[in-house]
Amino acid sequence: MAVITDADIEALAHLCRVELDAEGVARGRSYLGAIVGLLETLEAVDTSGIPPFVAAELVAALHDPPGPTALREDTPGPRVPAAAVPS
Amino acid sequence: MTRVTKVMAGATVMVGLEFRCRLATRSKLFSPCPSAIDATPDSQVDAHTLALPGTLPTLNRQAVGLAIRLALALDAEIEPVSRWVRKHYFAPTLAKGYQITQRESPLARGGTIEVAGRALGLTSIYLAEDVGELRAGVVDLSRAGAPLLELAGEPMIMRATAEEASAFLRALQTIIRASRVADIDMPGALRCDAHVSLWPKGQDEPGTHCTIKDVESGPALEQAIAAEVLRQTALLDQGMAVAALTLGYDAADDRLWVCGDHPSATQCCYLPEPDLPPLRIDTAWIERARAELRDPRSLS
Amino acid sequence: MRVAREPLSAWTASETADAVRSGEVSALTVTRAALDRIAAVDPRLHAWTLVDERGALAAARGVDAARARGESLGPLAGVPTGLKDNFVTAGLETTGGSRILQGWIPLRDGFHASRLRAAGAVLLGKLALDEFGMGSSNENTPFTAVRNPWALDFVPGGSSGGSAAAVASRTICFSLGSDSGGSIRQPASLCGIVGLKPTYGRVSRSGLIAFVSSLDQPGPLTRNVRDAALVLGCLAGHDPQDMNTIRAPAPDYLEAVTRGRMHGLAGLRIGVHHEALALPGLDPAVRACFDAALAALTAAGAELLEVSLPHFRHAVPTYYALASALAASNLARFDGARQGLRMTGEDFVRSCTATRSQGFGEEVKRRLLLGTHVMRDPSGLYERATRVQTLIARDYTAAFERCDLLASPTTRLPGFRLGERVHDPVAMYLSDIFVVGANLAGLPAISVPAGFAPAITGRPRLPVGLHLIAPLLAEPTLLRVAAAHEASTAWHLEVPPGVA
Numbered sequence: 001m002a003v004i005t006d007a008d009i010e011a012l013a014h015l016c017r018v019e020l021d022a023e024g025v026a027r028g029r030s031y032l033g034a035i036v037g038l039l040e041t042l043e044a045v046d047t048s049g050i051p052p053f054v055a056a057e058l059v060a061a062l063h064d065p066p067g068p069t070a071l072r073e074d075t076p077g078p079r080v081p082a083a084a085v086p087s
Numbered sequence: 088m089t090r091v092t093k094v095m096a097g098a099t100v101m102v103g104l105e106f107r108c109r110l111a112t113r114s115k116l117f118s119p120c121p122s123a124i125d126a127t128p129d130s131q132v133d134a135h136t137l138a139l140p141g142t143l144p145t146l147n148r149q150a151v152g153l154a155i156r157l158a159l160a161l162d163a164e165i166e167p168v169s170r171w172v173r174k175h176y177f178a179p180t181l182a183k184g185y186q187i188t189q190r191e192s193p194l195a196r197g198g199t200i201e202v203a204g205r206a207l208g209l210t211s212i213y214l215a216e217d218v219g220e221l222r223a224g225v226v227d228l229s230r231a232g233a234p235l236l237e238l239a240g241e242p243m244i245m246r247a248t249a250e251e252a253s254a255f256l257r258a259l260q261t262i263i264r265a266s267r268v269a270d271i272d273m274p275g276a277l278r279c280d281a282h283v284s285l286w287p288k289g290q291d292e293p294g295t296h297c298t299i300k301d302v303e304s305g306p307a308l309e310q311a312i313a314a315e316v317l318r319q320t321a322l323l324d325q326g327m328a329v330a331a332l333t334l335g336y337d338a339a340d341d342r343l344w345v346c347g348d349h350p351s352a353t354q355c356c357y358l359p360e361p362d363l364p365p366l367r368i369d370t371a372w373i374e375r376a377r378a379e380l381r382d383p384r385s386l387s
Numbered sequence: 388m389r390v391a392r393e394p395l396s397a398w399t400a401s402e403t404a405d406a407v408r409s410g411e412v413s414a415l416t417v418t419r420a421a422l423d424r425i426a427a428v429d430p431r432l433h434a435w436t437l438v439d440e441r442g443a444l445a446a447a448r449g450v451d452a453a454r455a456r457g458e459s460l461g462p463l464a465g466v467p468t469g470l471k472d473n474f475v476t477a478g479l480e481t482t483g484g485s486r487i488l489q490g491w492i493p494l495r496d497g498f499h500a501s502r503l504r505a506a507g508a509v510l511l512g513k514l515a516l517d518e519f520g521m522g523s524s525n526e527n528t529p530f531t532a533v534r535n536p537w538a539l540d541f542v543p544g545g546s547s548g549g550s551a552a553a554v555a556s557r558t559i560c561f562s563l564g565s566d567s568g569g570s571i572r573q574p575a576s577l578c579g580i581v582g583l584k585p586t587y588g589r590v591s592r593s594g595l596i597a598f599v600s601s602l603d604q605p606g607p608l609t610r611n612v613r614d615a616a617l618v619l620g621c622l623a624g625h626d627p628q629d630m631n632t633i634r635a636p637a638p639d640y641l642e643a644v645t646r647g648r649m650h651g652l653a654g655l656r657i658g659v660h661h662e663a664l665a666l667p668g669l670d671p672a673v674r675a676c677f678d679a680a681l682a683a684l685t686a687a688g689a690e691l692l693e694v695s696l697p698h699f700r701h702a703v704p705t706y707y708a709l710a711s712a713l714a715a716s717n718l719a720r721f722d723g724a725r726q727g728l729r730m731t732g733e734d735f736v737r738s739c740t741a742t743r744s745q746g747f748g749e750e751v752k753r754r755l756l757l758g759t760h761v762m763r764d765p766s767g768l769y770e771r772a773t774r775v776q777t778l779i780a781r782d783y784t785a786a787f788e789r790c791d792l793l794a795s796p797t798t799r800l801p802g803f804r805l806g807e808r809v810h811d812p813v814a815m816y817l818s819d820i821f822v823v824g825a826n827l828a829g830l831p832a833i834s835v836p837a838g839f840a841p842a843i844t845g846r847p848r849l850p851v852g853l854h855l856i857a858p859l860l861a862e863p864t865l866l867r868v869a870a871a872h873e874a875s876t877a878w879h880l881e882v883p884p885g886v887a
Binding site for chain 3: 016019020028031039043050051052056062070072080
Binding site: 363364 | 475493495497595597627628629630631716718719720724725736759763769773
C-alpha cells in the first residue's frame with residue numbers, strides 16, 4: 001500500500017498550481033492514500049506484450065471506406081477579433 | 088567577429104545544439120488560425136490558440152509535408168509512424184498548459200549538417216507547436232501554435248566550438264533556404280539553443296550545462312557561446328559551481344542574461360496526446376517530398 | 388399520433404417535431420409551455436443553471452416563421468432542449484459547472500448546439516453537472532446540488548444529473564449529456580429515463596469541454612428509445628474539427644427502433660456477466676428488476692448466455708488512472724490569464740495558483756493531485772493503465788464473438804441520498820463497475836428504464852435501469868433491443884409523483 005506523506009501532497013499541489021491549507025493537505029493525503037492503493041492493484045496484471053490502447057487508432061480502424069484519418073488543408077480561417085483577446 | 092576564448096587549461100568545451108525552424112505555412116500547426124511570421128502582437132489568435140474550452144487540435148497537412156522535405160534535405164530517415172505527446176508546464180505563453188510535440192517518437196531520425204568536412208549529427212527531427220512570447224510582462228499569442236520543426240543535434244566535443252557552432256547554423260540556413268520550407272530571411276524563422284558546459288580534465292563527467300536560448304544568427308551564436316564559456320570558466324576558476332541556468336543573449340550588447348523560469352525536464356509531465364491519431368507517412372508522401380526538393384521551382 | 392388533450396409535457400420529441408411540422412401546434416406554444424413548466428417544477432430540482440427565455444422564444448418564433456414561409460423543417464423542429472453546461476453555447480454562459488469558468492460567454496456555438504439548432508431544436512438553457520464532469524451525484528458543484536425528481540432528497544446521479552432531472556421531470560423531452568465513465572447512463576438509470584453513450588468517435592467532441600479525452604462521448608437523455616435514436620441521428624458523423632471522429636455514414640437509427648418494436652429479438656444472443664452480478668453489494672431490488680428485464684427480452688425471442696470478462700475488476704482503477712491524469716492535463720489551461728475567473732498575484736505562479744485554488748472545487752482538486760501523481764509516477768502507471776485498457780477491450784471483443792450484446796443492471800443500488808456518499812469517494816468510484824468498461828473499450832451503451840425498487844423503510848420507490856453494451860458502431864443493435872424491451876414494458880411512461 002502506498003505511503004503518501006504531507007510533503008508529497010504539498011509537492012503535487014504546487015505542481016498543479018493549487019494551494020491547500022493544512023486541512024486540505026490532510027484530506028488530500030487520506031484521499032490519495034486510498035485511491036493510489038486502488039490504482040496499485042493494476043501492478044498485479046500481466047501486461048507483457050500488450051500494447052497501450054490508443055483511442056485514435058480505434059477510430060481510424062472504423063473509417064468506412066477504410067483509409068487514414070484526413071489531415072487539414074493549409075487554408076487560413078478566421079481570427080478572433082482583437083477585442084475578444086483578453087489583456 | 089571572432090574572439091579569443093580563454094578556457095581553463097585542459098578543459099574541453101561541450102556544446103549541444105538544437106534548432107527550431109518555423110515552417111512557412113499559411114495556418115498554424117493545429118488550427119486554421121493564420122500564421123504569418125511577421126504578425127503584430129495578438130493579431131493572430133483564434134479559439135484554439137486561446138485554448139478556449141471545447142477546442143481540439145487539427146493537424147496541418149502542409150506542415151507535415153514541409154517537415155518531410157527538410158528532413159530529407161538533411162538526409163534523415165523518415166519514421167513511418169510518429170506520435171504526439173503533451174508536454175505540460177504552466178507559463179503565461181502556453182495557453183493550454185501543455186505543448187503538443189513529438190519528442191519521444193519523432194517524425195525523423197538521424198540526419199547531418201556538414202561544414203567543410205565536419206559533420207553535426209542530428210538525433211531527431213520532430214514537429215511541435217510554438218509557444219507565445221512574453222515581452223516586458225505582456226503576453227503575445229500571435230506566435231503560439233505556429234509550426235516548428237525541431238532539430239536536435241548530438242552533443243559534440245570540439246575545440247573551436249563557438250566558431251563551428253556558428254558555421255553549422257549558417258549551413259543549416261543555406262539548406263533551409265534551398266528547400267524553401269521557411270521564410271528563412273525573416274526574424275524568428277530559425278532559432279538555436281546552445282547547451283554549453285565545460286569538462287575539466289580529470290573529472291569523470293562534463294559539468295552542469297547552461298542553455299542559451301533562441302539565438303538567431305551565426306555571429307550571435309558564436310559570441311554567445313564564447314561569452315558563456317568565459318562565464319563558466321570564471322566561475323570554476325574561483326572554485327564556484329556552475330548552476331543550471333537558462334540564458335538569453337543580447338547580441339547588440341554582447342550580454343548574457345538569465346531567463347525567467349524555464350521548466351527543466353524533470354518538472355514537465357508528458358502524456359500521449361489523445362486528441363490526435365499517430366502520424367503515418369507512407370513512401371508515396373516521401374517520394375513527393377523528394378521530388379519537391381529536386382525541383383527548384385517547387386512552391387513551399 | 389398525438390392525443391390532443393394530453394399535456395405538452397408528455398409529448399415525446401418525435402411527436403412534438405411531427406406536430407410542429409404539420410402545424411398542429413406552434414413552436415412558440417411548445418416553448419412557452421416548457422418555460423412555464425421549468426418555472427413550476429425546477430425550483431425544487433435545480434436542474435437548470437441558466438434559462439434563456441428571450442433566446443428560446445426568438446428561436447421558437449424563428450421555427451414558426453420558417454414554417455410559414457414554406458421552408459422544410461428539421462427532424463427536431465420546435466423541440467425544446469437543454470444542454471449540459473459543459474457544451475459550448477454562443478451567447479450563453481458556459482461554466483463547466485465550475486466557478487473557474489463563471490462569466491465565460493462563448494462567441495460561437497460548439498458542434499452540438501449548432502447541430503441541434505440546425506435540426507430545429509429550441510435551446511432553452513444549460514443544465515447542471517458535477518464540476519467538469521467529475522462525479523456521480525451532481526453534488527460536486529459550487530452551485531446548488533440537483534435533486535432526483537423521484538425523491539427530492541436523493542441524488543439524480545452524475546455527472547449529467549441536471550440533464551437527467553430535466554428530462555425525468557418533463558420540463559424537456561430530451562437533453563444532451565456527456566459520458567466519460569457512465570455520466571449519461573448512471574443518471575439516466577437513477578432518474579428512470581433513457582441515456583445513450585455512442586461509440587467513441589461517433590459524435591464529435593468539438594465544443595464539449597474536455598475531461599477524459601480518450602473516453603468522452605456526448606449523447607442524448609430522453610424518455611423513450613425512439614427519441615434517443617432521433618437525436619443520435621442529428622449528431623452522429625464525421626466532424627473535421629475533431630480528428631477522432633469516425634468517417635463513416637450513420638445508419639438509420641429510427642429503422643432499428645422500428646425493427647425492435649415490431650419484429651422481436653429472435654436469434655439475438657444476450658451475454659450476461661454473472662461474475663460481476665455476484666459481487667457483494669448488489670441491491671436485491673435491482674437484481675429483481677434486472678431478472679425481469681431479461682425475462683422480457685427472452686420472451687421477445689432473445690437467447691441468454693453467460694460470458695466472461697476476465698479483467699473486469701481492473702476497470703475501475705484503470706478508469707481512474709486515465710481519467711485523473713487526463714483531467715489534470717485538460718484543466719491545465721485554467722490559469723486565470725484568459726477567460727473566466729481571474730485572481731491577481733505578484734507573478735504568474737501566484738495568480739495562477741490563486742485562481743485555481745479559488746476556482747476549483749474539492750473533488751476537482753483531489754483529482755488534480757491524483758492525476759499529477761499518475762502522470763509523474765516513475766513506474767509508468769498511466770502507460771500500464773492503457774495496457775490494461777487493451778486487455779479490457781479484448782475481453783469485450785472475445786465476448787462479442789459469442790453474443791450480440793451484453794446486459795447488466797446500470798447501477799448496483801437504486802440510489803442514495805444527498806450527502807450520503809460525499810465523504811467516501813472510493814465507494815462512489817466502485818459503484819461504476821457496470822458502466823465504466825464500455826468507456827474504456829469505446830463501445831456504445833445504453834441505460835433504459837427497467838422498473839422500480841419498491842418503497843422500503845428509509846427509501847422511497849426509485850427507478851432501476853437496464854444496461855446494454857453493443858460492439859463498436861452497433862448502435863442499431865442497442866436501439867433495437869432497447870426498443871423491444873420498451874415495447875413490452877411501461878416503465879418509461881411513469882411520471883415522478885412529485886412533479887406530475
